[in-house]
Amino acid sequence: MNEQQRKQSNQIKQVDPSDIKSAPDSNLERIKNIDSDELIGKYFQATYEPPNLKKAKKRRREDVEVHYDFSIPEEMQNVGNGKKFLIRTYGCQMNEHDTEVMAGLLTDMGYESTDDTNEADVILLNTCAIRENAENKVFGEIGHLKPLKLEKPDLIVGVCGCMSQEESVVNRILEKHPFIDMIFGTHNIHRLPGLLKEAMFSKEMVLEVWSKEGDIIENLPKVRKGKIKGWVNIMYGCDKFCTYCIVPYTRGKERSRMPEDIIQEVRQLAASGYKEITLLGQNVNAYGKDLEIEYGLGDLMEEISKIDIPRVRFTTSHPRDFDDRLIEVLSKGGNLLDHIHLPVQSGSSDVLRVMARRYTREEYLRLVDKIRTAMPNATLTTDIIVGFPNETDEQFEDTMTLMAEVGFEAAYTYIYSPREGTPAARWEDNIPMEVKKERLQRLNALVNEQSAAAMKKYEGQIVKVLVEGESKKNPDVLSGYTERNKLVNFRAPKSVVGKIIEVKITKAKTWSLDGELVKKVVEVV
Incomplete structure (x- = not known):
């Protein structure tokens, strides 16, 4: 980052009403009368700091405050009247859930949703950093939006989500895409109303990315997709630091919501007629470990099993934290479904060690045996990476034999690609692409074979x-x-x-x- 970019990224410009981008209307005229210095002090701070591997790994347990008093600032409550927003979402269910929150915030500000970029007054790209392909799609979309921004200068274009937490991404946007109006991260979504106001006034890019995790904000509005299936966030962040994964840096340390807040949200969804909920977390099995009470995911699931909602799922699991208590609760059945997504990533203990997965092939198989003993009909699916640095043909064969031994009915398979800022990105990516593709092809053939066999059993049922x-x-x-x-x-x-x-x-x-x-x-x- 050069000195000019550093200065831009480490300060929030003072609001000058003469900087207003849009033609005055009643809402904007009202906002211009707000004391700008007071507003900046309330909603903004110099907050951009690139992810730092050493600092992140030295995390200490810190008190996380839970806030129940969130509200849209009065001066922003009707600013979107007669205007529309569009949010494009990339990546995991957590990003989908974040989009529901941002849609709720914008709706409470008076905006209406649209799927047409030409109609939108605000466009947000909620990004994913876990795969290079997702990042390329986002920058492709940014390129497509530039002509629209030139045509409609009043259009607000923002980049948020996990990519915003990466130093290289922010630098690239600053250098090559200065038409972007605002960049904000995963920890400060609740500050969207203030960020949007600043973007309306400022002639320069608004940048707010917190490397340090925020508190838990409980009563954020949401606009959920449909009325059938709902996401329920039960925790944030991850403390595992797998050597290939950027998530601990983009999502921060593990922070669990209080059980009573989760249960209340599930009850509200049940009362609203939802038929299925999925409990979300980057490492959902670590739920409760940071709380001051002896309470884990198994305990939470047992309480939720008593709520009148037909189906309850959870994702994503880490094998290291999948404990006996959870297996015991899931084995009781009822509305707790026995479809379990259990990412293994590799079938080789040596590769797992270098990945810092913290379990061996044998330990994973013992966990699978425990699950199958308690739930004989359980469906298991997984994630697998091929072509990790130094992965030998023999180690890849370990993955193939594990895939067959467990009998996964589906798998998300990926070719390894380095993510800047992770330990593995410093290593030589020494598996030729043609070898990676050949391994992926072989693995996918086995995945397809096992999926087809599992499906065949359903005929006539x-x-x-x-x-x-x-x-x-x-x-x-x-x-x-x-x-x-x-x-x-x-x-x-x-x-x-x-x-x-x-x-x-x-x-x-x-x-x-x-x-x-x-x-x-x-x-x-």
């Missing part, structure tokens, strides 16, 4: 499907998911959308099932 809506490929066909997360397509009246119904499977494919509605449809509870 009657399964319970939560109907989500029209199929993406055919509006005359409905689709939904079984308890074990299998996609089912079938023909039925639109009146069954949002219900859990019985469908007889007529044909199995590699990644989905075709079925027919069981006669005398009655919603299954």
